[in-house]
Amino acid sequence: MSNVPSDLKYAKSHEWVRVNGDVATVGITDHAQHELTDVVFVELPEKGRKLQAGEASAVVESVKTASDIYAPVGGEVTEVNDAVAKDPSLVNSDPYGKGWFYKLKVADAADTGKLLTAAQYGEQIKGA
């Protein structure tokens, strides 16, 4: 059973978002890290990069494959998680905590309205 915290919002492509005012923190879900298994490398966006909702923003690599991470909402990258770049296994061990990828200054608050709730995301992965 995957962990799907109720205080977060989700994208269909398995990213989670924690919104605090106009700052959004982005990572990948427990379901996603479980499917990937051992994460060996994380490529993060540059600070200052402007992303559109749905744009490829980062790359997470497991032993077997590289997967694109899509920006769940549009905005400017304000902070990236150096800890996860240094220790990619944090994505597996703590996907909602220490394994966060980057923070965005949200450009359009309406974007968050298009995301899934925990319940909706939970439904989506149930079939998977």
Next chain:
Amino acid sequence: MEFGGWEMPVQYTSIMEEHQAVRQAAGIFDISHMGEVIVSGRAAEEFLNRTLTNDVRKLEAGMGQYTLMCNERGGVIDDLYVYRIAAEEFLMIINAARIEADVAWLDRQLAAFGRRGELAVHDASNDTGAVAIQGPRVAQFIDQCFSGGSTGGAVVARATELKKNQIAQFQFFGQVAWVSRTGYTGEDGFEVAAPAGTIGSVWSRLLTTGREFGLKPAGLGARDTLRTEMCYPLYGHELDEETTPIEAGLGFFVALDKGDFTGRAVLAEQKAGGVLKKLMAFKMTDKSAPPRAGYPIWSSGASAGPIGIVTSGTQSPSMGVGIGMGYVKPDFAKPQTPIGIEIRGKRSLAEVAQKPLYRKPV
């Protein structure tokens, strides 16, 4: 995932975990997708020596060798193991994805060779399953799974008496199992071929017996990281019909002096005159994403374009660094040559290394 027409597990738990289990204790792989072909008869030895690159005359009963099957251009149709299981009977273990191509090729060679009464080729792939059991602890428990001395092939009292590359037949609950001391991981281990209806029991018995020794089921992901660390070629990556064993650095398995065989002329020319591309192994020296098949290889200095291509790559679970193999122009194939691997448009530094990339800690 789908592999060569079969549903195969990439991993049971995690690639890292399964890889480490094989290196430190034991792992068991389902390799039933692979093919088995029996070649028998008075003319079997001569037929195989004209069709394969290595010299089967070197094989006494109960012995096997790594070998390749080439086309007239010296290009590899498949790499495989061939065992002499009886004086005039040979067992070929071939790649799953090449069963159809290999059997079609063998049929053509057969038609050209003639001597029909003295030779038979039988594709037993659909009726045969196989498992590979690999790791330093396998020898501690495998004898519990096959009782009695060998009933064919090498004459041994138990499986652990088999030397590397030897093969013997054992009884397994009234069925026949062929056990060889071979593998694709660089660890001590065995491969077991048995009738398709029996192989499930072989798997279960080995798993149950080996569990307390740390035996874990291992999937295709770990199979790939293990063989890449050892620089063992994988057909479709390091080998294909446009690549010769000489280019792949497998000249040791090409017996030019045994007489004529398909592809000999080209291979002899390459051995004497050199090749245009050469397979090398490399290690990333920059911290980077893992190298992967298809990534371009650049020289570390200025050059107009790439000097080669990656054929296999991964993050090495044993070494914690990106590793791989690739073809480059021969000038760049020397160990310690600095190279650049292009990963998603950016070049990361790497270094050509000696094979194998992984060596057991002493």
